Amino acid sequence: MKISLVEDNRFHAMLFQQAIRERYPDFSISIYETGKSFLAARKNSDHDMIALDFNLPDMDGLQLLSLIRAEDADIPIILITGVGSEQTAVEAMKSGATDYITKSGDYGSTIPRVIKQAYQKQQLILKNRRLETKAHDAEKLEVITAMASTLNHEVNNPLMAILGNIELLLSDQAAADDGIISKLRMIESSARRILEITDQMATLITPSVKQTAAGPMLKMASPNQGRSRLKNVSYPVLPDKSV
Numbered sequence: 001m002k003i004s005l006v007e008d009n010r011f012h013a014m015l016f017q018q019a020i021r022e023r024y025p026d027f028s029i030s031i032y033e034t035g036k037s038f039l040a041a042r043k044n045s046d047h048d049m050i051a052l053d054f055n056l057p058d059m060d061g062l063q064l065l066s067l068i069r070a071e072d073a074d075i076p077i078i079l080i081t082g083v084g085s086e087q088t089a090v091e092a093m094k095s096g097a098t099d100y101i102t103k104s105g106d107y108g109s110t111i112p113r114v115i116k117q118a119y120q121k122q123q124l125i126l127k128n129r130r131l132e133t134k135a136h137d138a139e140k141l142e143v144i145t146a147m148a149s150t151l152n153h154e155v156n157n158p159l160m161a162i163l164g165n166i167e168l169l170l171s172d173q174a175a176a177d178d179g180i181i182s183k184l185r186m187i188e189s190s191a192r193r194i195l196e197i198t199d200q201m202a203t204l205i206t207p208s209v210k211q212t213a214a215g216p217m218l219k220m221a222s223p224n225q226g227r228s229r230l231k232n233v234s235y236p237v238l239p240d241k242s243v
Helices: 010-023 035-042 061-071 086-094 107-171 178-202
Strands: 002-006 028-032 049-053 077-081 099-102 208-212 215-221 232-236
Touching (some): 002 010, 035 061, 049 061, 077 086, 077 107
Parallel strands (some): 077 099
Antiparallel strands (some): 208 215
16 A cells, blocks of 8 residues: 655654555555645645655645545545544544544554445545446446337337338329329338347347446447347437436
């Protein structure tokens, strides 16, 4: 894990670094003495967790916390406070801190434990979010499948009436000139194309949402049977405003 520590007190920074490396020797720690230096370096740095002291020379920890959260809602952030700053810790948690550490007598032994808890807590949050997204996608797909079935029924009834009347008109070719027959053939071709599409929607088996560079796409796969020549079709998923 890569941890960024924002701490202007060199002794406390060394203590934090030593506590982490004794417990987790593979972790790497980058230290910044001011909030501005961290924000400037953050654009080109890669880290998995941020620990920041409340009392910084250029801004307080809550200000820095808000600036970070405005750009990254998911990264674990631990606020480090002085003794007797419980109210600050409460405000930090409300502002998006994952956890906090107090610089008390057992500060060194507390650091690894809080780091581990914060990471596990954030992973649980992300897992729950993924499960909620999957559940929501499943709900969307149920609605889409139901709409496909309804649309197939509502479209096919008038469509079959159109095709039936076209066949009757074409069967009496003596009463129509070549121009009318040509137009009827075009209408028939378009109607049968619509029928192919509704057939595919009716035989929809496993609709799925796939994330692409262009955004989420609904993929509809139909079995290789029936009148449909369409095997796989993808459509953009519109933003969900109300389901």
